[in-house]
Amino acid sequence: MTFPLAVTVTAKQTGRYLVRAREKAQAWGLPFLERPRRTPLEETLGTVADALLVLTGEGWKLHDAQDSLAFSPGMGALRIKRLGMPGQPQDVLARLCELKAGDSVLDGTLGLGSDALVCAKVVGPSGRVIGVEASLPLYALASEGLKTPPFEDSALIEVRHGHVLEVLETLESHSLDCVIFDPMFDLPKRSTPAFHMLRRYALHEPLDEVTLAEARRVARRWVVVKGGRHGNELTRLGLTELKLSRFKPLVWARVAPSTA
Ligand SMILES: C[S@@+](CC[C@H](N)C(=O)[O-])C[C@H]1O[C@@H](n2cnc3c(N)ncnc32)[C@H](O)[C@@H]1O
Numbered sequence: 001m002t003f004p005l006a007v008t009v010t011a012k013q014t015g016r017y018l019v020r021a022r023e024k025a026q027a028w029g030l031p032f033l034e035r036p037r038r039t040p041l042e043e044t045l046g047t048v049a050d051a052l053l054v055l056t057g058e059g060w061k062l063h064d065a066q067d068s069l070a071f072s073p074g075m076g077a078l079r080i081k082r083l084g085m086p087g088q089p090q091d092v093l094a095r096l097c098e099l100k101a102g103d104s105v106l107d108g109t110l111g112l113g114s115d116a117l118v119c120a121k122v123v124g125p126s127g128r129v130i131g132v133e134a135s136l137p138l139y140a141l142a143s144e145g146l147k148t149p150p151f152e153d154s155a156l157i158e159v160r161h162g163h164v165l166e167v168l169e170t171l172e173s174h175s176l177d178c179v180i181f182d183p184m185f186d187l188p189k190r191s192t193p194a195f196h197m198l199r200r201y202a203l204h205e206p207l208d209e210v211t212l213a214e215a216r217r218v219a220r221r222w223v224v225v226k227g228g229r230h231g232n233e234l235t236r237l238g239l240t241e242l243k244l245s246r247f248k249p250l251v252w253a254r255v256a257p258s259t260a
Pocket of ligand 1: 108109110111112113114115116132133134135138162163164165182183184185201202203204205
């Protein structure tokens, strides 16, 4: 039997890693694979497990037969650096959400957290950011990578595993300032190897009307939806594309909260 996903440790394992990795495997409901010292991952991948979450000295990595993926603030870090820099355009997401210190945001499609990191920086330590990720391996990478705020004066991101609709249904009406969605685009754009790997493990479910309605119930300022320029996510949901720039690969829509 091959496990779809399992947990193990780096080949340079120490007792410390073993204890942590075992605890995490149990918390994530995944099998823990003992790894004989210095055994290459290739011997396990495809035979014992299709993919492995590996605890290394640099944190958790997701490995499969094709590639590996680690948490990195990546684009989020770049966007944060540009926030408030003279001569730099305002961050589109922060602008559309009209985000300010102390705000609360739910990111319904967390991925590896670039958008959530930007929100966390803008709302600051007095604000609140909840990130929801449906894919277990991506949740594992994001929740471990975002355990401490990677940037000064950021809110700590509360990472939850599950379908965003299930999380929204637990929340009071108009209890958060903004809800944001960045679902997987129906037509992928050319991207980095890391994004290809994220695509393989991501949930490719389009945003639906029920989830959007729940987001409008929970939000008190805006629901913001990102789509691909060549996709039809926004029109399918009856949303109007905002006129931002004709040359960007992304399109955006912003919906007011429901009045009920
Ligand atoms: C395009 S990525 C998000 C990238 C993210 N906005 C960022 O800035 O790094 C979309 C992510 O949302 C997750 N996702 C898709 N549908 C979801 C749902 N209904 N509930 C929770 N997560 C979902 C996917 O697994 C994927 O990781």
